[in-house]
Amino acid sequence: MTRRRRGLPGSQCLSRHVTGDNGGVDIVTRGFVGRRTDRDPRIPPGQYLERGFPVLSAGPTPAVRVEDWRLEVTTVGGAVTSLSWDALAALPHETFTTDLHCVTKWSKLDTTWRGVPLEDVLAAAGPDTTAGAAFVLVHAVGGYTTNLPLEDLLGGRAWVATEYDGAPLAPEHGGPARLLVPHLYLWKSAKWLSGLQLLARDTPGFWEQLGYHAYGDPWREQRYVGD
Ligand SMILES: Nc1nc2c(c(=O)[nH]1)N[C@H]1C(S)=C(S)[C@@H](COP(=O)(O)O)O[C@H]1N2
Ligand SMILES: [Mo]
Secondary structure (H helix, E strand, O other), rough: OOOOOOOOOOOOOOOOOOOOOOOOOOOOOHHHHHHOOOOOOOOOOEEEOOOOOOOOOOOOOOOOOOOOOOOEEEOOOOEEEEHHHHHOOOOEEEEEEEEEOOOEEEEEEEEEEEEEEHHHHHHHHHOOOOOOOOOOEEEOOOOOOOEEEEHHHHOOOOEEEEEEOOOEEEEHHHHOOEEEEOOOOOOHOOOOOEEEEEEEOOOOOHHHOEEOOOOHHHHHHEEOOOO
């Protein structure tokens, strides 16, 4: 099957730089052809191990001050609730360690974050916030969007992350707050999170409109529409 690519999530970045112990990329398996037994089972098919932390952004890094930070939550009916930084900070936080999988084929293992589970954020926006909703279109400062099923934001599998590796989240990685949905390809984890729009029907976001998969499960290699 021929795949038409219209850019890669991250390929339009102004600066793609890698920080970390080796400053670059590791191919985890360099064994004999067809020998896969030494692959770390946490790395999905088609991915390689990355030890740095690449920055992939479709535009410039916005400067978002916590004093100005707002998360707008919009219901299916169009009601808008705005959460402030202090409101977010008052919610219970979790520290968690997880693996990241980018559709450009790097995976990073054992990353540690701190953040608020999405269900608590949605509950803080009001008791009926998710009524009639099955999908969410996630919005970011600068206009980036990405869509996913509401269910994938629930059940302790998604967070509004404010810290990485014990420090406030760096602006280039989405600080002061980003969405983190590590069980899906990382383009679903919107940096500079600004809005959660609850929807009855799925609506493609930025990369999804350009041919990327609506769901994006790295374990099923759902990179492009039709995968
Ligand atoms: N707002 C916004 N969020 C974004 C992106 C973006 O361009 N803008 N890129 C996505 C992509 S393609 C990836 S792989 C990850 C990269 O996150 P990182 O730069 O912290 O590694 O952010 C995702 N979230
Ligand atoms: Mo990406």
